[in-house]
Amino acid sequence: MIDIPLLSKICELPGAPGYEDKIRNYIIEQIKDLVDEWSVDSMGNILAVKKGRGDKKLMVAAHMDEIAFITKYIDDEGFIRFHTLGGFDPKTLTAQRVIVHGKEDIIGVMGCKPVHVMSAEEKKKIVQISEYFVDTGLPADKVKEIIEIGSPITRERSLIEMGDCVNSKSIDNRVSVYILVEALKELHGKDIPYDLIAAFTVQEEVGLRGAITSSSGVNPDFGIALDTTIAYDLPGAKPEEKITCLGKGAAIKILDGSTICDHRMVKFLKQTADANEIQWQPEVLPAGGTDTAGLQRSSQGGAIAGAISIPTRNLHQVIEMAHKQDIRNCIDLLVAAIEGIDEFNWAF
Incomplete structure (x- = not known):
């Protein structure tokens, strides 16, 4: 078909x-x-x-x-802050893998403040896009060697077949x-x-x-x-x-x-x-x-x-x-x- x-x-x-x-x-x-x-x-x-x-x-x-992201800041610990390219619902970023495209491609994960340390008031609110960061698991000097301001970031997910549908x-x-x-x-x-x-x-x-x-x-x-x-x-x-x-x-x-x-x-x-x-x-x-x-x-x-x-x-x-x-x-x-x-x- x-x-x-x-x-x-x-x-x-x-x-x-x-x-x-x-x-x-x-x-x-x-x-x-x-x-x-x-x-x-x-x-x-x-x-x-x-x-x-x-x-x-x-x-x-x-x-x-x-829809994707672009690197706008890398902090002293190597965490990447980003700007969105296209429309995102903030809650869909939770627990997602991404690919940061620098001098080489690096896998990262979308991170935010852990629920275990959120206040009762924070738990009632939707985490905003500005509160997310990309964690590559690499030290800051390695991140800054490979990634620069302006490096694009895309989402990592494979296509699968589900019944009569495709999902990706x-x-x-x-x-x-x-x-x-x-x-x-x-x-x-x-x-x-x-x-x-x-x-x-x-x-x-x-x-x-x-x-x-x-x-x-x-x-x-x-x-x-x-x-x-x-x-x-x-x-x-x-x-x-x-x-x-x-x-x-x-x-x-x-x-x-x-x-x-x-x-x-x-x-x-x-x-x-x-x-x-x-x-x-x-x-x-x-x-x-x-x-x-x-x-x-x-x-x-x-x-x-x-x-x-x-x-x-x-x-x-x-x-x-x-x-x-x-x-x-x-x-x-x-x-x-x-x-x-x-x-x-x-x-x-």
């Missing part, structure tokens, strides 16, 4: 915002022979082009960065990187209507930065973003709070906190899914944004933009979970949309 070894490798490689080198190099190796040309722009976005018959451009974006760090958004790579494989050697620009973007987690710059350079007529979305199909969730559910199909975005998707693109994706018997579900996400906004706004005059989203539980944790069939449905919908985009009436 899906290539677990490939997805595992893509999820597990480090790629903090602004430090996407390792994941970028791996993606290039996977896609360089599947496209007509590829390049890396000044920000580090990969722009892979598959030529089409017509004179329009479709840009599909999947961001390759992951960085499902957000490496599952979309995987989907776009798989789509390029399935389109290899096929004739497509318009030029396809497969954009693997940087720094989405800190403000959609790569999508904004790459879209402004490409000026696509159409844009489809690939990203995860909330699956709050958990105990205690009210029906109206669920957003999406695992195993209910690819999610077709209607809006999120930064974008109202073009209603024509929403209709096109729905019709494409139905025509190809691909299971789908609607997505209305009240908060949070994706590269959809960058695609939509940064093209000259705007692009007709929407998104295919992958329902995911436990977002921005190291236990993100997605359903294998949903992932397969997203690949199928993306390929069908790329192949059929010229058959839809795009008039208002």
Whole structure:
């Protein structure tokens, strides 16, 4: 159904915002022979082009960065203080391993004040991000020899299969990187209507930065973003709070906190899914944004933009979970949309 070894490798490689080198190099190796040309722009976005018959451009974006941290201070005992790169719920940092990327990679653990010495009042409060530190188990002089201010820090966690699902760090958004790579494989050697620009973007987690710059350079007529979305199909969730559910199909975005998707693109994706018997579900996400906004706004005059989203539980944790069939449905919908985009009436 899906290539677990490939997805595992893509999820597990480090790629903090602004430090996407390792994941970028791996993606290039996977896609360089599947496209007509590829390049890396000044920000580090990969722009892979598959030529089409017509004179329009479709840009599909999947961001390759992951939420992470950056070293901001090393104290006299060798403990590392950090700044977050992306959004974190403080309680999810407890008892986690990380990798500090300096002159060499060093394993560390997230530490904070032990509960045994907390006051009764402290025990009632959530530990704040500023109270955490990274402990590498090394003496201070060794830490300072290998690590410097600005060294990125990523989370350490392997991908596993759980029933019908996969569980890992960085499902957000490496599952979309995987989907776009798989789509390029399935389109290899096929004739497509318009030029396809497969954009693997940087720094989405800190403000959609790569999508904004790459879209402004490409000026696509159409844009489809690939990203995860909330699956709050958990105990205690009210029906109206669920957003999406695992195993209910690819999610077709209607809006999120930064974008109202073009209603024509929403209709096109729905019709494409139905025509190809691909299971789908609607997505209305009240908060949070994706590269959809960058695609939509940064093209000259705007692009007709929407998104295919992958329902995911436990977002921005190291236990993100997605359903294998949903992932397969997203690949199928993306390929069908790329192949059929010229058959839809795009008039208002």
